[in-house]
Amino acid sequence: MRTLLAVCPVGNDIVYMVRKFREGMSASGNAPVGIKGAVNRTVTIGSPMGVKLPAVKAQMKHVEEDYGLPIPMDAEGAEYMVMLSSMEIINFPEYLGAIAKIMNQAGKTWTLCSTAFEATNAGMQIGNSDLAKLLVSRIVDGAERLKVKTVISPECGHAYTALRWEGANLIGRPFTFQVKHIIEVLGEFQEQGLLKTEGFETDRLTFHDPCQLARRGGVIKQQRNLMNQVAKNFVEMPDAGFMNWCCGGGGGASAIEEGEELRIEAFKKKKSQLDAVKPDRLVTACANCRIVLEEGLEHYQMDIPVVGLTEMIAEHIPEKGA
Amino acid sequence: MQGPLIDTLARQGVTRRTFFKYCATLASLMALPPSAGRAMAEAMAASPAAVKRPSVIWLPFQECTGCTESITRSHSPTIEGLIFDAISLDYQETLMAAAGHQAEEALHKAMKDNEGKYLLIVDGSIPLGLDGAYSCIAGKSNLETLKEVAKGAAAIVAMGSCAAFGGIPKANPNPTGAVSVSDVIKDKPIINIPGCPPIPVVMTGVLAHFLTFGSLPEMDSKGRPKAFYGETIHDRCYRRPFYDQGKFAKTFDDEGARKGWCLFELGCKGPVTYNACATVKWNGGTSWPVESGHGCLGCSEPDFWDAGGFYKALSMPADPLKMVSAAAAVGAAAGVAVSFANRAKKSAAKAGHETTTLADLEK
Amino acid sequence: MPLENIPIVTVSAGAAVGPAPLDGLSGNAPVLLREIAEHVNRLLATGESSAIDLNALPLTPADLDWLQETLGTGEIAITLESDGDSTLNETACPGVWWVTHHNEHGAVVSRFLEVAFVPELVKAHPEDIKIGLEHLDLLISGLS
């Protein structure tokens, strides 16, 4: 599965066609059950997985203890406001620690926002502009209340697209702040020499480009520069970058149970890419991709762990004072 | 006139070699392979000359006498004349000495004496308008005459495009209601020799066939002898190679025209015209329209007069495109109207949009 | 006004007259040589004579000139006087005859390339020979 966007000779953009279709289906109550639930939880509770603020706080506390670094919340005037996806809060707490380490090393001020910690925009996934707008507005309100310069989208494809490209159009006015993907921010730090790492990964690594980040987001070079900073044995899969093949869960297939068969079938393409380079580990920068990839790798009994790029970078940041 | 034809000819001073030469040429004209010329010559030479020359009646209707002119130009004293000596032309208004009642008598005598055996040649179309009053001979409409004379004919030759297809009299708006012979007569073998005028040798070729084989030659779907009308002017045109090379005269006096390039763009109808001009040529093989620098008019095809203009290339529109500007205007108007409607619909939808809520998802 | 002041544009006859001047070659003539060779081969192998009707082929006047020039002139040139001349000329390739029939006005009515030991038309027909024999007999009887 590779979006038609990249190849259609007459310039059809299938994504927008599907979006229009979803708009109608969702408004008429015909969206898949699973995704309806996710939207419901995001709107009422604040997160598609039902994570509430106390859970985030508990997580913050754990990370603060583990890393010995403060995790600021609602710090007005901070340069960066960091968003999380539920996936990271529940499954990948390392992400928060990684951010703390990186920001600390770069000497940047940053904060979480108590009214807008969840980046995932389930409204956009279900294809409903009104709900998507509601969810984006929470982030905009939070960012403007805290007067931050930049909002950082987590390693989550949809969250990034919803905020970076759709957000301003949803609320009908340009943002007063910038929106960046964490990989973009890391790339900037790297360029500015604010990202100092030590040691190298020596096993064979490859990188899976999330479609929302690369093909639909324009972030392609940064992740490669970052990979090369910490990995000795980084190999590219065939078709990597702009023309990369989907994890199998793109276009919302990961958000619904009915999509499982499709995901497994589509993963064959990914498998052929992986078989071509036979990596020891697979690095990516999208929590959604990560889960779908893991599901696929398990199904095809491939023993390739999947890791997030941000965490991997963080692991190479020297301990403070060390 | 008894004995083989060749003896008859010999008595008229025609040697066997002359006859064979004629047959070779005739075969070439009839687009038959060279070997056929010899076979034809052998067959004709050996065949007994008819005891009695077949009677031929020639009826002129709405015509210009061009066909007769064409035939007579080839008539005497050429070898074709010999073929004519082999027939008895019993009625031909232009050529016969008789006139008035005598002529009518000759016609009726020939019809009576040769009933069921005479060959009827018709040139000119038959007007049906005003009960045929547009053209009458001896107080009878052409329609009446044709029906009467055709009754006893063995076969009919429709000479020229008028008799064969209605010709120029039938051109839009066809004021006289002109039709062809085959539109009127349905129960007799009819052979069409169209052309405006037809090539003389085609006429003599058909007669030669009738005399030697006693039948009409093989015909195409339009009733024309295949031997002469089997291929298009274009296919046998000596300028064809220039067409294939994409070399065209753009005007009648440009460089291309002087170099003899293809006249397609000047409106030549050669590609859709079936006739033998390109090989037979006119005026004793002197030249023919395309060789003298003018495109083919398509005169041996039905309705050539109304086929979209003589100087318009075949690939050009036959009529002025009247609808185009109107259609463009209507299209533009429709486009603008629909655009406004779309915009109105869009703003109405925007104005009437009820914010969807979670409840809507569960509808 | 003196006569020479009247502008008269002279156009050379070659350029102004005739539909196909020297460069009017269609490219159809050279391929004919192969066909002629086929016919000659057949003549040698089986003795079967044959002919090509040049008027039936899309050849320009320039093509015909080229062909005639290319085939060249042989040793025999026969003229048949019968209702207009016919010329039967051997080309430089023995067995290949260029046959042209004219009508009594001198116009060319048909043109053939005949591949034969002797062109058919040249041979005397037995029937005619019989008549000639009768004539001979008559002459002989006149001697006595």
Next chain:
Amino acid sequence: MNEMQFLTWVRGTGLNIALGIFLLGVIWRLIEIYGLGRKKDLSAPRNVSGASGWNTMFRRSVPPEGMLKKSPVSYIGGYIFHLGLFVVLFLFAPHIKFFESLLGISWPGLPSQFIDLVAVVTIAAMVVVLVDRINKPVKRYLSTFEDWFTWLVTFLPVLTGWMAVQHLLLPYTTMLALHILSVEILLIVLPFTKLFHAFTLWGSRWYNGQVNGHKGVAV
């Protein structure tokens, strides 16, 4: 109606109607499509050189890396028949004469033997593309009536034109008339089917390129 009258009709009345509907449809649809306008994108643009509508208009003419190998039939076959259609349509002398009569401008043509060859190659390519559509389960599944229909109305003018020139099956006059008739059907159908891409191609490429160029993606 004999074949000459048929030919005169398709060259006259038929052409008049077909060109009328064609123009009406094309102008209507172009105005309607472009009249829809384009919303201003309020998100902050990411400027990357090479990422713009103009770039995409040309870049999309070249198969993206690796795609040629992935679907050679679609790309090579597609290219051949599109180029073939272009050559046959615009460089065959009788066609140029037709355009000249409509537009008043003309240009040099190509020898008809060459056009003939191109026509045969085009026909072959179109057949291959069709067979590919039938054989590949995904393509077959995605194909609707319109896909088969538009293939046919595009194919027929090439086939009948070639057959007319080659004197195949029917007399030239009839075949030529059928050829023109098939072109008229194509003209009538074109504005209202996917064949309209002949007109919208560049615009939609530009649009696509522009939308993605805003994101800094050179599509």
